[in-house]
Amino acid sequence: xxxxxxxxxxxxxxxxxxxxxxxxxxxxxxxxxxxxxxxxxxxxxxxxxxxxxxxxxxxxxxxxxxxxxxxxxxxxxxxxxxxxxxxxxxxxxxxxxxxxxxxxxxxxxxxxxxxxxxxxxxxxxxxxxxxxxxxxxxxxxxxx
Amino acid sequence: xxxxxxxxxxxxxxxxxxxxxxxxxxxxxxxxxxxxxxxxxxxxxxxxxxxxxxxxxxxxxxxxxxxxxxxxxxxxxxxxxxxxxxxxxxxxxxxxxxxxxxxxxxxxxxxxxxxxxxxxxxxxxxxxxxxxxxxxxxxxxxxx
DNA sequence: ATTTGTGCAAATCGTTTGCATCTGA
DNA sequence: TCAGATGCAAACGATTTGCACAAAT
Numbered sequence: 001x002x003x004x005x006x007x008x009x010x011x012x013x014x015x016x017x018x019x020x021x022x023x024x025x026x027x028x029x030x031x032x033x034x035x036x037x038x039x040x041x042x043x044x045x046x047x048x049x050x051x052x053x054x055x056x057x058x059x060x061x062x063x064x065x066x067x068x069x070x071x072x073x074x075x076x077x078x079x080x081x082x083x084x085x086x087x088x089x090x091x092x093x094x095x096x097x098x099x100x101x102x103x104x105x106x107x108x109x110x111x112x113x114x115x116x117x118x119x120x121x122x123x124x125x126x127x128x129x130x131x132x133x134x135x136x137x138x139x140x141x142x143x144x
Numbered sequence: 145x146x147x148x149x150x151x152x153x154x155x156x157x158x159x160x161x162x163x164x165x166x167x168x169x170x171x172x173x174x175x176x177x178x179x180x181x182x183x184x185x186x187x188x189x190x191x192x193x194x195x196x197x198x199x200x201x202x203x204x205x206x207x208x209x210x211x212x213x214x215x216x217x218x219x220x221x222x223x224x225x226x227x228x229x230x231x232x233x234x235x236x237x238x239x240x241x242x243x244x245x246x247x248x249x250x251x252x253x254x255x256x257x258x259x260x261x262x263x264x265x266x267x268x269x270x271x272x273x274x275x276x277x278x279x280x281x282x283x284x285x286x287x288x
Numbered sequence: 289a290t291t292t293g294t295g296c297a298a299a300t301c302g303t304t305t306g307c308a309t310c311t312g313a
Numbered sequence: 314t315c316a317g318a319t320g321c322a323a324a325c326g327a328t329t330t331g332c333a334c335a336a337a338t
Binding site for chain 1: 223225226227228229230231232243245246254258259260261262263264265267270271272273274275276277278279280281282283284285286
Binding site for chain 4: 289290291292293294295296297298299300301302303304305306307308309310311312313
């Protein structure tokens with residue numbers, strides 16, 4: 001990491017992209033900044049696109065989709081499946097689980113240390129576990 | 145339950161529908177039979193539609209979708225979310241988890257007794273856990 | 289007879305793709 | 314320069330909806 005990494009506005013995102021082997025284009029930098037500068041986030045393509053447009057970055061929705069998948073492919077993001085019909089991307093790529101607030105379709109991280117899973121069954125011979133997803137679905141107590 | 149419940153071809157499905165408060169139409173009976181007569185199943189709308197057509201029941205795909213959701217609403221089915229972009233329905237409505245074979249997009253039940261989850265975190269006050277989904281994603285060991 | 293469900297086709301939604309243009313290395 | 318990225322619009326697949334018709338009570 002170079003010395004100016006800490007003080008240039010886009011340098012953090014820039015280094016992330018360089019390290020991942022992705023060419024740091026204007027659009028990728030803008031999206032990386034929105035994604036990674038504010039701590040852990042859970043975004044959909046649509047949300048991120050709105051934010052990008054609102055921030056003055058002219059990125060098309062198609063590019064947002066492509067970029068989210070590229071970031072996921074290189075390990076900068078993780079896709080979380082909680083809803084058939086809407087893909088969520090999580091900037092927290094460490095091992096962890098999720099609360100899913102069904103009423104407002106919102107995700108929240110649950111550190112993996114907070115849940116203890118024992119006796120996880122082995123998959124049939126010839127298979128490996130690639131990931132264990134735990135989603136704790138939550139609704140407000142007093143009716144919808 | 146009436147005496148003839150056990151020996152008429154559609155009586156099992158018929159009672160399930162009656163008990164659920166759904167009018168036992170020809171289409172619902174045919175779908176219920178396909179779903180519930182063969183033990184635990186994980187189906188997509190498309191698969192079930194193909195099966196229905198193959199079995200000579202002329203049910204439209206739209207009706208299959210509607211019916212799957214009606215069955216889910218009355219608790220005869222459970223929706224399993226493993227893939228944004230494709231809804232799976234599980235005839236096993238008891239508490240259990242899933243293996244998901246990523247290569248062939250196939251689901252397999254994991255009895256809840258086979259997994260021990262401790263220290264499940266409480267959701268923020270005012271919220272209740274409606275369900276805990278555990279999906280063990282599996283890939284074959286020797287590369288894709 | 290009345291209510292409820294069905295079929296179809298068209299509408300919708302999220303997502304992906306093809307291709308001409310643009311841009312970073 | 315030139316491989317690789319973007320933008321747009323059109324294609325796409327899964328799902329839903331509107332409405333005229335049909336079937337169950």
